[in-house]
Amino acid sequence: MRRRPFLALAMVAALGLLAGGCGGKDDEGPLGTTTSSATTETTGTTTTPGLEGASTGPVVVKGTSEEVALLTHVRAVRHEGYDRxxxxxxxxxxxxxxRYVQKPxxxxxxxxxxxxxxxxxLLVRMEPALDADLTQESAPRTYLGPQRFSPDTAAIEELVRTGGFEAVLTWAVGVDEKRPFKVTRLESPARIVIDVENT
Known part of the structure; x- marks a missing residue:
């Protein structure tokens, strides 16, 4: 009888560790400012409660490496106060x-x-970046996900790949209306994270 509570606790702990390994930490909560030492050029000073530093102005950060970044995953997650x-x-x-751009x-x-x-x-232009490895024979794709999808989010309505040309990779993020956003660059794994206010 004494073993059952111990086994139950062990199972709960194991499930907790397993759940913690699913998805990246970038999907779990608010992030600080960019971890890169690169200069961030922004315009607009709108401050959003719960999304510090967000604005509707363009955010431009130069790359720190000449190596072409190879995209592997694109995802969007809803959080309280923002979509990521x-x-x-x-x-x-x-x-x-x-930055926000005019349609079409x-x-x-x-x-x-x-x-x-x-x-x-919201147009996301990444450089140097591609979703196929041109250094390999037959240039295998590194991103195998959908080129267009509608995530289960509050403000973001659609994500669409709009280009992969001359080491410039571009995605369009369709938002219900022009909302403040912030951008963070992270490592281990390498990620660009965009938070868009959804309240």
Whole structure:
């Protein structure tokens, strides 16, 4: 009889460890400022309660490596007060230019119009970055997920890949309306994280 409580506690502890290993820490809560030493260039000074440093102005950060960042995962998660978009890379995190743009959005290279759901579009331009490894024979894709998807989030309506051209990888984030956002670059694994106010 004494063994049952011990076994139950052991199972709870094991499940807790397993759950803790699922997903990245970037999906769990608020983040501070960028961990990169690169200069962040922002415009707009709107401060959002619970999303410190957020604004509607462009955020531009230069890359710290000449190595082409290889995208592996794209995900979006709803949190209380903000929706989070995560771009995860196999090797390094690239530089980025994240800003609101006018519709219609055009594909890199071809210039074709790309429809994006939402009243506003947050364009995420990452450089140097690609979703295929051009150093390998046949250039295998490193990102095998959907090129367009609608996450279960409050403010973000759709994410759409709009280009992978000359080491510039671009995604459009369709938001219900123009909302303050903040961008963080993280390592281990390499990620670019965008938090968009959803209240």
């Amino acid at each position: 978009v995560v771009f995860e890379f196999r090797n390094v995190a690239p530089g980025y230019d994240v 959005v055009h594909a890199d290279g071809s210039g074709a119009e790309v429809p994006v759901e939402g009243g506003a579009v």
